Amino acid sequence: MIIECKNLMKVYQTEGKDFRAVDDVSMKVEKGEFVIILGHSGSGKTTLLSLIGGLARPDAGAVIIHGLDQNRQAESELAELRNRTIGFIFQFSSLIPTLTALENVLLPLTFSKVPPSPGSYDQACTLLEQVGLSGKEKSFPAQLSGGQQRRVAIARAFINQPDIILADEPTGDLDEETEGEILRIFREKNQIAKTTFLVVTHNGVLGKTQHKPRTFMMKNGVLSENSSEVASSI
Amino acid sequence: MTPILERHLNLLDYALTSLWRRRLKNAGIMMVFAAVIFLVASFQMLTRGLIDVSEKILTEVPDIVIQKMSAGRQEAIPLDYRERLDDIFGILKVVPRIWGYYFDETNGANYTVMALELDAMPASSQLGRAVIGEVPSNNLNGGIVLGQTVLGNLHLGGRRTFSLFRPDLSLKPLRVVGEFNPATEIMTADLILMSLADGRDLFDMPPEVVTDYCIYVANPAEVGTIARKIAARLPDTRVLTKPQIQKTYQVIFGWRSGFASICLLTALVAFAILAWDKASGLSPEEKREIGILKVIGWQTSDILALRFWESLVVSGLAFLVGCLGAYGHVLFFSGSLFRPILLGWSVIHPSLTIIPVIGGDDLLLIFTFTVVPYMAATVIPAWRSSIVPPEAAIK
Ligand SMILES: Nc1ncnc2c1ncn2[C@@H]1O[C@H](COP(=O)(O)OP(=O)(O)O)[C@@H](O)[C@H]1O
Ligand SMILES: [Mg+2]
Numbered sequence: 001m002i003i004e005c006k007n008l009m010k011v012y013q014t015e016g017k018d019f020r021a022v023d024d025v026s027m028k029v030e031k032g033e034f035v036i037i038l039g040h041s042g043s044g045k046t047t048l049l050s051l052i053g054g055l056a057r058p059d060a061g062a063v064i065i066h067g068l069d070q071n072r073q074a075e076s077e078l079a080e081l082r083n084r085t086i087g088f089i090f091q092f093s094s095l096i097p098t099l100t101a102l103e104n105v106l107l108p109l110t111f112s113k114v115p116p117s118p119g120s121y122d123q124a125c126t127l128l129e130q131v132g133l134s135g136k137e138k139s140f141p142a143q144l145s146g147g148q149q150r151r152v153a154i155a156r157a158f159i160n161q162p163d164i165i166l167a168d169e170p171t172g173d174l175d176e177e178t179e180g181e182i183l184r185i186f187r188e189k190n191q192i193a194k195t196t197f198l199v200v201t202h203n204g205v206l207g208k209t210q211h212k213p214r215t216f217m218m219k220n221g222v223l224s225e226n227s228s229e230v231a232s233s234i
Numbered sequence: 235m236t237p238i239l240e241r242h243l244n245l246l247d248y249a250l251t252s253l254w255r256r257r258l259k260n261a262g263i264m265m266v267f268a269a270v271i272f273l274v275a276s277f278q279m280l281t282r283g284l285i286d287v288s289e290k291i292l293t294e295v296p297d298i299v300i301q302k303m304s305a306g307r308q309e310a311i312p313l314d315y316r317e318r319l320d321d322i323f324g325i326l327k328v329v330p331r332i333w334g335y336y337f338d339e340t341n342g343a344n345y346t347v348m349a350l351e352l353d354a355m356p357a358s359s360q361l362g363r364a365v366i367g368e369v370p371s372n373n374l375n376g377g378i379v380l381g382q383t384v385l386g387n388l389h390l391g392g393r394r395t396f397s398l399f400r401p402d403l404s405l406k407p408l409r410v411v412g413e414f415n416p417a418t419e420i421m422t423a424d425l426i427l428m429s430l431a432d433g434r435d436l437f438d439m440p441p442e443v444v445t446d447y448c449i450y451v452a453n454p455a456e457v458g459t460i461a462r463k464i465a466a467r468l469p470d471t472r473v474l475t476k477p478q479i480q481k482t483y484q485v486i487f488g489w490r491s492g493f494a495s496i497c498l499l500t501a502l503v504a505f506a507i508l509a510w511d512k513a514s515g516l517s518p519e520e521k522r523e524i525g526i527l528k529v530i531g532w533q534t535s536d537i538l539a540l541r542f543w544e545s546l547v548v549s550g551l552a553f554l555v556g557c558l559g560a561y562g563h564v565l566f567f568s569g570s571l572f573r574p575i576l577l578g579w580s581v582i583h584p585s586l587t588i589i590p591v592i593g594g595d596d597l598l599l600i601f602t603f604t605v606v607p608y609m610a611a612t613v614i615p616a617w618r619s620s621i622v623p624p625e626a627a628i629k
Contacts, residue, residue: 056625083531
C-alpha cells in the first residue's frame with residue numbers, strides 16, 4: 001500500500017465556527033493505482049490533497065505514505081517527501097515568474113539532495129515536449145497562456161520521477177485536445193512507470209476516458225467510493 | 235564540489251535571478267542603504283582621520299607650559315623665572331617661547347607666530363620631523379618655517395624672502411628655510427615658526443620677558459609632581475600639563491563628534507525601521523512564491539538561505555558602494571558634508587586635508603549597525619512565512 005488515510009480531519013475556523021473541510025476521510029491506495037476524486041467546488045478536494053501531500057497537518061487522523069506516518073515526520077522529512085516522492089500539480093498557476101519554463105521544470109531537481117545529472121536537462125526538455133511545449137523552453141510564465149502554464153507545471157511535477165502524482169484539477173483550463181494529450185501522458189506514466197495518480201476533478205471527462213478508474217466522490221468533506229459506472233455517468 | 239557548496243551556489247544563482255527581476259525596487263533599496271552607509275562611514279573616517287592627525291600633533295605639546303598670570307590674565311613671563319626652576323629634579327629642558335598672532339591685512343588672514351629657542355628643544359621633540367627643509371637656527375637671521383596655508387596665502391612664487399610689519403610698521407625681512415609637512419596641517423597650517431630672537435624682534439618684546447615657557451621632563455609619569463612643584467615655586471603662574479591640554483582637545487572634539495554620532499544614529503535607526511517595515515510586509519506574491527518552493531520540496535532552511543543571499547548581495551553591495559564613496563568623499567572632497575560640524579571650532583584649521591583613516595574595527599562597527607539589522611529585517615519575515623504550512627499556496 002502506498003497511501004493510507006486514516007480518519008482524516010481538517011477543521012477551519014470561519015466566523016468563529018468550526019468548519020470541517022475534510023471530515024473523517026479514510027482510504028487506501030495501492031501502488032500504480034489511478035484514482036479519481038470527483039466533487040463540487042468547495043467540497044474539500046484540495047484540502048484533502050494538501051493533507052495527503054504533507055502540505056498541511058491534519059487536525060485528527062493520519063496520512064501514511066510508504067508505511068511512514070506523516071504525523072511522526074519532521075518538517076524536513078516532509079519537505080524531502082514532497083521533493084522526491086510526490087509530484088504536485090496545483091489547481092492554480094504555480095510557476096515562479098522569474099524563471100523560464102525550462103528553469104521552472106528543473107526547479108525541484110536543482111535543490112534536491114541528489115545533485116542534478118547532466119541528463120536532467122534533456123529530461124526536462126523531453127517532458128516539455130511531451131506536454132506540447134517544445135520551443136517554449138525559454139519563455140517566461142507571463143509569455144505563456146494559462147493552459148501552457150498549467151502544462152509547464154505538469155512537466156515540473158514529473159521531473160523527479162515521483163511515485164505519486166497529486167493533481168488538483170489538472171485539466172481545468174485546457175481545451176479538449178490538450179486535455180486528451182495530458183491524460184494520455186498520465187496514463188502512460190501510470191502504466192509504464194507504475195506511478196500512482198490521485199487526480200481531482202469536477203468534470204467527468206477524466207472518468208470517461210479512463211478504463212474503469214477507481215473513483216471517489218467528495219461531498220461536504222466526506223469521501224465515499226463510487227463504482228466506475230456511477231462515475232462515468234456524471 | 236561538495237553538495238553543500240553546490241546547494242549554496244544554486245541558491246545564490248536563484249537569488250541573483252530573483253533580485254534581477256525586481257531590479258528597480260532592489261536598486262532603490264540599495265541606493266538608500268548605500269547613502270546611509272556613506273554618511274556613517276564618511277563621518278567615521280573623518281573623525282578617525284582627525285583624531286589621528288590631532289593625536290600626532292598633540293604628542294608635540296610640551297609636557298608642561300608655564301604662563302604668568304596677573305589679575306587673572308596671562309602676561310609676559312620674565313626670563314629670570316627660568317633660574318628658579320633649575321634645581322627641580324626631573325626637568326629635562328626649559329624652553330622659553332614667544333608666540334602671538336599676526337594679522338595679514340592683504341589676505342585678511344591671521345597667522346600664529348611661534349618663536350622658540352630651537353636649539354634648546356629636547357632631542358625627543360618631533361618638531362624636526364614635521365619640517366620639510368631646515369629648522370631655523372637660534373640667531374637673529376630671519377629664517378622661518380611656514381605652514382601650508384600661510385605659504386599659499388603669501389603667493390611667494392619662486393621667492394624665498396618677504397617681509398612682515400613690526401608694531402611700529404617698519405619691515406622685518408624674513409627668509410623661508412622650510413615648510414611644515416602637509417600631514418601635520420591640522421596644527422601647522424597657519425603657523426610661522428622662527429627663532430626666539432626673530433620673534434622678539436618681530437613683536438618688539440622687551441629682552442627680559444617671553445610669552446611662556448615650555449618644559450620637557452625626563453619621565454612622563456612625573457609630569458604631575460613636577461607641575462605641582464613648579465606651581466609652589468612660582469605662585470604667580472598657571473601651570474598646564476600635557477594631559478590637561480590633550481584632555482581639553484579631546485573633550486571639544488569628543489563632544490562634537492558625539493553630537494554628530496547621535497544625529498547619524500537617529501538616521502540609522504530610522505532606516506532600520508523603514509527596512510523592517512518594508513521587509514516584514516512580504517507581498518502576497520512573495521509569500522506565494524515561498525509556498526510554491528515549499529510545495530516542491532524546499533525546506534525552511536533553503537528559503538532562509540535564499541533570503542540570506544539576497545539580502546547579503548543587496549546590503550553587501552550597498553556597504554561596498556557606501557564605504558568607497560565615503561573614502562572618496564573624505565579624501566577628495568575633504569568630507570565637506572561634515573566639516574562644518576567637526577571643524578567649526580577654531581582650534582582646528584578649516585582648510586585642512588584629511589587622509590581618511592579606516593580600520594577593520596570601524597568597518598566591523600558600520601557593518602554591524604547597517605548590514606546586520608538589514609539582513610535580520612529581511613530574513614526574519616521570510617522565516618516567519620516559511621514556517622507556516624505551504625497549503626495556502628495551492629488554493
Ligand atoms: N484556509 C482556509 N480557511 C478557512 N476555510 C477554508 C480554508 N481553506 C479552505 N476552506 C474552506 O474549506 C472548504 C473546502 O475547500 P477546498 O478544499 O479548497 O475545496 P475544493 O478544492 O473542493 O473546491 C471550502 O468551503 C473552503 O471555503
Ligand atoms: Mg480546489
